[in-house]
Amino acid sequence: GQQVMQIPQYQHVQEGEDFTTYCNSSTTLSNIQWYKQRPGGHPVFLIQLVKSGEVKKQKRLTFQFGEAKKNSSLHITATQTTDVGTYFCAGRRGGKLIFGQGTELSVKP
Amino acid sequence: EAGVAQSPRYKIIEKRQSVAFWCNPISGHATLYWYQQILGQGPKLLIQFQNNGVVDDSQLPKDRFSAERLKGVDSTLKIQPAKLEDSAVYLCASSLLERNTEAFFGQGTRLTVV
Numbered sequence: 001g002q003q004v005m006q007i008p009q010y011q012h013v014q015e016g017e018d019f020t021t022y023c024n025s026s027t028t029l030s031n032i033q034w035y036k037q038r039p040g041g042h043p044v045f046l047i048q049l050v051k052s053g054e055v056k057k058q059k060r061l062t063f064q065f066g067e068a069k070k071n072s073s074l075h076i077t078a079t080q081t082t083d084v085g086t087y088f089c090a091g092r093r094g095g096k097l098i099f100g101q102g103t104e105l106s107v108k109p
Numbered sequence: 110e111a112g113v114a115q116s117p118r119y120k121i122i123e124k125r126q127s128v129a130f131w132c133n134p135i136s137g138h139a140t141l142y143w144y145q146q147i148l149g150q151g152p153k154l155l156i157q158f159q160n161n162g163v164v165d166d167s168q169l170p171k172d173r174f175s176a177e178r179l180k181g182v183d184s185t186l187k188i189q190p191a192k193l194e195d196s197a198v199y200l201c202a203s204s205l206l207e208r209n210t211e212a213f214f215g216q217g218t219r220l221t222v223v
Contacts, residue, residue: 045211
């Protein structure tokens with residue numbers, strides 16, 4: 001079945017360092033969404049990418065969608081302690097919304 | 110705007126017992142999802158409804174899990190009988206449309222099977 005793979009599983013950074021998580025799908029996606037889940041919380045929508053090669057920015061967060069619409073990345077510049085949590089990509093194909101395994105980010109102050 | 114409501118928040122049952130979870134999506138949202146999230150993993154789609162029809166239930170263990178969305182509004186997910194490996198958080202989410210719209214999640218139900 002359709003799989004969405006995400007790496008790395010964990011990332012520990014010093015506050016102020018950058019962070020990147022990568023997402024790969026075995027099939028072409030209609031769009032890709034990114035969610036953040038704080039410890040003990042539920043996933044919260046961050047952004048959606050629809051077009052091939054699309055790049056979107058939200059303050060210190062930069063999201064990219066690959067040319068083939070099979071991969072995506074989230075980059076955080078100069079991490080802060082408030083960035084702590086697990087970041088999930090979720091690919092949509094055929095209407096289904098399939099989540100990756102997530103990347104857990106911890107930030108040392 | 111009210112969010113996605115789920116109940117109960119927590120449930121502890123013994124294996125082989127049955128349990129039911131309830132979800133009320135955001136008003137007007139046609140698409141409803143049930144996800145299972147085991148600790149340390151990403152949400153796994155169990156079933157997706159579009160109004161009261163099933164879009165996908167390919168990962169729903171149909172020998173023990175069932176779900177319905179009567180009248181295309183709220184939904185229930187049932188497990189009967191429960192197994193130890195069913196211990197997880199069960200997340201309900203809804204979106205306005207099936208495509209190109211974000212999913213809003215409820216707080217989830219944390220199920221512990223002992």
